[in-house]
Amino acid sequence: MKITAERDALLSAVERAARVIERRNTIPILGTMKVVAEKGRLVLTGTDLDMEVTTTCPAEVAQAGGAAMPLTAVEFLKKLPAGAKLEITTEKGRATLKAGRSRATLNTLDVDDFPELSAVAGEAAEFPLAASSLATMIERVSFAISTEETRYYLNGIYLHGAVCEDGPLLRAVATDGHRLALHNILAPEGAHPMPGVIVPRKAVAEIARLIKPLGDEAVTLRVSPTRLSLTAGVTTLATKLIDGTFPDYDRVIPKDGEHRALLDVAALDASVARVSTVSSERGRAVKFAFAEGLLTLSVTNPDTGEARDEVEAQWSAPPLEIGFNAGYVADILGALPGKAARLAMKDAGSPCLITAEGDNASLFVLMPMRV
Structure with a gap:
């Protein structure tokens, strides 16, 4: 194989294929990338046997061929200056990479030994x-x-x-x-x-x-x-x-949450972040106390102390206290679209359904904690 390619385009393609390759392998061929030169392009493949990425890069192909190249080639490419032209030549288990005055010779493996993930077949x-x-x-x-x-x-x-x-x-x-x-x-x-x-x-x-x-x-x-x-x-x-x-x-998506709250996502997220600073790393439990017009969040940790915060809430049901994991709440609020969150609960021991006001595409369910 003998090809010439632009360093920037080649690096972009190589990085896409290399991401799936496990750096530590007991099987040497799995630590390499399959590189094949054909008809004006390079075809690059990386795999971990469970997943495979194949991509292409434009190249001037003087001689077709292929090799299983080590990931050292990726590091060499990264350190070349932007805009450089790279020439790659392979023969007898060796690959030579040249760009201007830079040159590296790397050991390669037989491309025929490179494993391939079977294609999507049958009913699809x-x-x-x-x-x-x-x-x-x-x-x-x-x-x-x-x-x-x-x-x-x-x-x-x-x-x-x-x-x-x-x-x-x-x-x-x-x-x-x-x-x-x-x-x-x-x-x-x-x-x-x-x-x-x-x-x-x-x-x-x-x-x-x-x-x-x-x-x-x-x-x-x-x-x-x-x-x-x-x-x-x-x-x-x-x-x-x-x-x-x-x-x-x-079966776990609540259908009967008659206790409902409407809260500002940003305000709730900030409040949870504040009170959870004193929660234990293991449990991260925060008590949510709903009352008319108000949500009170509190944490009591024997090792570090207490914290309390309040957020305005639309709530017209009887008062309700329920515990949630602060990290889980933050994750859901981070994924929730829109500015207002709707929470629906049956009681303190049942899951909470969380949706965004005006959005029917997503829903989230959060299990309660004892607090």
Whole structure:
């Protein structure tokens, strides 16, 4: 292989592919990136066996070929000056990188030994989606993904079809057992029906990074029961899905919360932040005391002291005291669209339903704590 490429374009492509590669590997080939030169471009692939990213970069190809290159090449590229032209030549297990007076020779592995993730096959739903819509969906629910490995089926976003009065929906749900986040969009053409799948946490984070700069540009999703792929421009991310059954989340969404409050999101967020400074790091419990026109937040910690704060609230029900984890409340308020939050509760021992005033696309459920 012998190619010449612009350093900036090549670095951008290399970084997209390299992000999924695990830096520590017992299998040497998994610590490399597949680089193939063909017809005026380089095709770069990185994988961790569960997820694979393939992207391309324009290049002048004097000789086609390929190699599995170490991640040292990425670091070398980063340290080259912007605008530099890079020449890469590979032969007999070695790759030579030259740019001006800079030169590096790196050991490579046989490109034929590089593992490939099998493509999305069989029955699959394929549909376009605005990158901004997908980004919003991830932003609204990803904070609630569980990190508890024993409940592996909660370690991702449950993506599936649903139906409402306005027609078919594409719905994303995440929960860790303490809080639940749900977001709906109208299903794009081709998305309904589709299999209910659990997209792993690592893939969710990588998809979010990949689509962040794309705005309203369309991406393509292809979903089968075992694989999901996303194509955005010249980059395709493919991932295995979590093989498990997501719980029946609808059962925990409150339907009978007759105690209702309307609060300013910014004021509530600031108040929670203030009183939680004296809460214990382990529990972070804050007491919410609702009364007519007022919410009083308080924390009592035997080790550090007490804190109390008040926020104006629209509340017309009998007084109610309930405890919540301050960190969980902050996470939900950070994902909540709009300036006003609606809280609906049945009693102090039941889950709280949180929605944004004027927004029907998202809802959040928060379990109470003893205080």
